[in-house]
Amino acid sequence: MDTAKIGLFEAILFILVVITNKIILNLPKSIIIDCGSSAWINVIYISIIAIIFTLLIVKLFKKFEGYDIFDVSNYLGGGILKKISGIGYLLVFILVAALVLRDFTETLKIIYYSNSPLTFIMLFFLIGCIVGNKFGLKAIAKANLFIMPIVVLSIFIIWFSSFKSIIPERIFPILGNGVDKTFVSGISNIFSYSGLTYLFLIMPYLKDCKQFKKISIISIIISSIYLFLSVITLILVFPYIAVSDEANSIYLLTRSLNFGRLFQRTDALFILLFILSCLSYLTITLFIILNIFKKITNIQDSKAMTYCFCVLILGLALIPNNISEIRTINYTLFRYSILYFIFGFSTLILILANIKKKREKLK
Numbered sequence: 001m002d003t004a005k006i007g008l009f010e011a012i013l014f015i016l017v018v019i020t021n022k023i024i025l026n027l028p029k030s031i032i033i034d035c036g037s038s039a040w041i042n043v044i045y046i047s048i049i050a051i052i053f054t055l056l057i058v059k060l061f062k063k064f065e066g067y068d069i070f071d072v073s074n075y076l077g078g079g080i081l082k083k084i085s086g087i088g089y090l091l092v093f094i095l096v097a098a099l100v101l102r103d104f105t106e107t108l109k110i111i112y113y114s115n116s117p118l119t120f121i122m123l124f125f126l127i128g129c130i131v132g133n134k135f136g137l138k139a140i141a142k143a144n145l146f147i148m149p150i151v152v153l154s155i156f157i158i159w160f161s162s163f164k165s166i167i168p169e170r171i172f173p174i175l176g177n178g179v180d181k182t183f184v185s186g187i188s189n190i191f192s193y194s195g196l197t198y199l200f201l202i203m204p205y206l207k208d209c210k211q212f213k214k215i216s217i218i219s220i221i222i223s224s225i226y227l228f229l230s231v232i233t234l235i236l237v238f239p240y241i242a243v244s245d246e247a248n249s250i251y252l253l254t255r256s257l258n259f260g261r262l263f264q265r266t267d268a269l270f271i272l273l274f275i276l277s278c279l280s281y282l283t284i285t286l287f288i289i290l291n292i293f294k295k296i297t298n299i300q301d302s303k304a305m306t307y308c309f310c311v312l313i314l315g316l317a318l319i320p321n322n323i324s325e326i327r328t329i330n331y332t333l334f335r336y337s338i339l340y341f342i343f344g345f346s347t348l349i350l351i352l353a354n355i356k357k358k359r360e361k362l363k
Contacts, residue, residue: 004138005207008215013148014202014284015219018195019226020151021281024250024274025103028230030331031189038176040232042186047224050193053343054220057199058213060350063357065209069200069346070295076353085349086296088341090289097285098316099330101125104278106323111271122317125282126310132283133290133306137205140287144280151277154270158250159233166236191338192227200346201288
């Protein structure tokens with residue numbers, strides 16, 4: 001049984017790995033397509049909402065120190081509600097893993113490995129996930145602790161190296177595709193902060209549960225800055241980004257960088273870092289899947305199910321026909337499953353559990 005715990009910095013990077021991989025997999029471009037040149041305003045808007053939501057979650061978990069959403073569900077509605085929430089989260093994380101695996105490997109195939117079988121590339125990542133989970137949480141956290149600061153730094157280098165190519169006038173018109181797209185329907189872009197899902201799950205893995213508030217606030221603030229810089233850089237550097245058919249907009253930025261004659265094809269180095277980031281993210285996602293399964297089935301060791309879930313993820317990843325179909329699924333089905341199930345259903349459970357706790361104290 002894995003009883004390892006993670007510290008403050010490790011927990012923050014667990015959440016940041018989500019937004020990092022979404023940025024790598026074209027999240028900024030999807031927001032730009034929705035909002036046009038006002039995408040940067042939309043990011044500020046949804047970031048404020050996400051920060052408020054984070055503070056709400058922190059407050060709601062205050063009376064359930066050391067609990068995750070499944071423990072709270074069990075307290076509120078017993079084993080039935082615990083299984084319902086567990087199955088829901090399990091489905092979401094399996095879908096996420098399959099979409100990320102297919103999206104990233106399809107991008108790799110387009111850029112570098114056009115003659116390699118897609119299944120072979122996917123197996124490379126899944127074998128890495130299996131090996132990582134054999135070593136347990138401590139090894140996964142340490143690997144992520146090593147990989148993520150380098151990846152985050154590399155993306156900051158990409159942004160700041162692109163500043164010489166920016167044209168400030170490209171932020172006009174200020175309201176882009178209109179007020180509705182920016183502030184009304186644009187609120188659905190809060191799914192960009194799906195890393196907040198980890199706030200419902202991470203408490204039992206913390207060395208010090210009292211640091212939960214600090215972890216949550218630091219993570220959401222860094223994620224907000226991260227997403228804002230991604231979107232504003234793409235708007236100011238590429239006027240055609242919203243209509244471009246390129247597979248990956250961050251990769252476009254790496255191809256436009258110039259570090260002199262000494263460094264050639266630096267995009268290959270960035271792709272290597274992106275591979276490590278994606279591998280770390282998928283390993284963490286598989287770890288979460290195994291632990292959710294363990295929670296809802298009460299088995300002692302869920303590691304025996306590692307191969308079964310990897311086969312399921314691989315099978316689901318192979319269903320879409322092309323990268324366009326993958327991203328349609330990602331930004332429709334995944335978007336609304338995050339909005340309604342994670343932000344809606346899970347928050348409602350926490351609110352009702354707090355009401356129940358308050359009533360018990362009054363008796």
